[in-house]
Amino acid sequence: MKFDYSAAEPAPRRSAHRIVLIVALCGVGIAALMSRETSANRHMPDSAMAPMLLDGDNAARYDESIQSALTDSLAVPQASEWTNIKVRSGDTLSTIFDAQGLPPDEWMALLKLGGDTLELKRLKSGEEIKIRREGDQLQELIYALDELRTLNVRRVDDQFEAVTLTAEIEHRQAQAAGTITSSLFNDGARAGLTDRMVMELAEIFGYDVDFALDLRQGDRFAVVYDELYKGDKRIRLGDILAAEFVNQGKTYRAIRHVGADGRVAYYTPEGQSLRKAFIRTPLDVCRISSPFNMRRRHPILNTIRAHKGVDYAASAGTPIKAVGDAKVAFVGNKNGFGRVVVLQHGSQYETLYAHMSRFRPGLSVGQRVSQGQVIGYVGSSGLATAPHLHFEFHIGNKVVNPVTVAMPRANPISGSELAKFKLSSKTMTAVLDQVNAGRMAAMAEPATAKTVTR
Ligand SMILES: [Zn+2]
Known part of the structure; x- marks a missing residue:
């Protein structure tokens, strides 16, 4: 079973607002912005910093200009460039610093910070580290810990400080629907579901539908699921929030519910458990x-x-x-x-x-x-x-006959949680109805006939 977490092609940026958001949420974005600022700084004419012979009022004015230059320079980091380093297999933080001509003190001091900086001990080939340096001193380092978290290390008053920035994740609801023509896997994939989601779908309804024996051409499914976005980039598909399966004319619906104890289960829109004491099929695919x-x-x-x-x-x-x-x-x-x-x-x-x-x-x-x-x-x-x-x-x-015997169901949603569940169940039922209506409309128009609504 391969889990498909492959991210979609990043969508084009929609607005300036979006760009600002991405920059604000993503450390690399900040880095990009800063390197642009600093390179603009570097184009200041050298003469501006040239020494002059001074006395009296001139000296006072010079002090002032030095002062304002210093203040200005505080607004943006020192004028040095970012270096992007691609981690190769066998690389460690020490070999990388060595190759960059940075003394061992630097990486040792960095790792002494502990916490997320210790992740730098487990560099993997293909990862990227961005550094900014001043002479043989590291000024700043940026390293993506995972698709959401970015480690930012800065030198402040001759000491390193590390912060981990976490990008905000946006949850978007998506839908997929399809009709069985060959198999749950093929038709699920055609509708845009990953293998993992098809397996989940089969698990959710596996107590009522024997996907090995009961599946028929013309059976239908609809899935409402979560998509996780970082800015405009889809990072991965999330959980199935609600689903419908129509098997041989019989409709089954499932609504996701997280219990007070944090346990996730799927229930009928009325709050009955979809779980039973027994699953129908002892084999996955056969x-x-x-x-x-x-x-x-x-x-x-x-x-x-x-x-x-x-x-x-x-x-x-x-x-x-x-x-x-x-x-x-x-x-x-x-x-x-x-x-x-x-x-x-x-x-x-x-x-x-x-x-x-x-x-x-x-x-x-x-x-x-x-x-x-x-x-x-x-x-x-x-x-x-x-x-x-x-x-x-x-x-x-x-x-x-295990195929036809009535199986006892697991416990329904408990009374105290039922009210909360009924609310989300109502919303999700409406979404499933909408997906079906969209499918019907698509079928009514042969020119644009589609069994897939996304
Ligand atoms: Zn036999």
């Missing part, structure tokens, strides 16, 4: 080779044999996840099942996973596993013609 069937001919034994589970065909090595919090009841070999794990969920429920290629290392009877935790890997051990997961769901002593 296709089914054989549906649930109580009477079918076994391909190897060639006899009618009750097939009490679901077979998920998947390539060997695909991780198998526990569908719910459980205690491991069995790990080992069972005739035709090959390598099997049986999980016990409370007193009522049991799940079985067969034909594994291998178990998760260290998995043993009595151990606790949590929902979504990997317990083993798809294989073809036992009587299996091809790699697949044979999955069974038991309630009491009965084997039920």
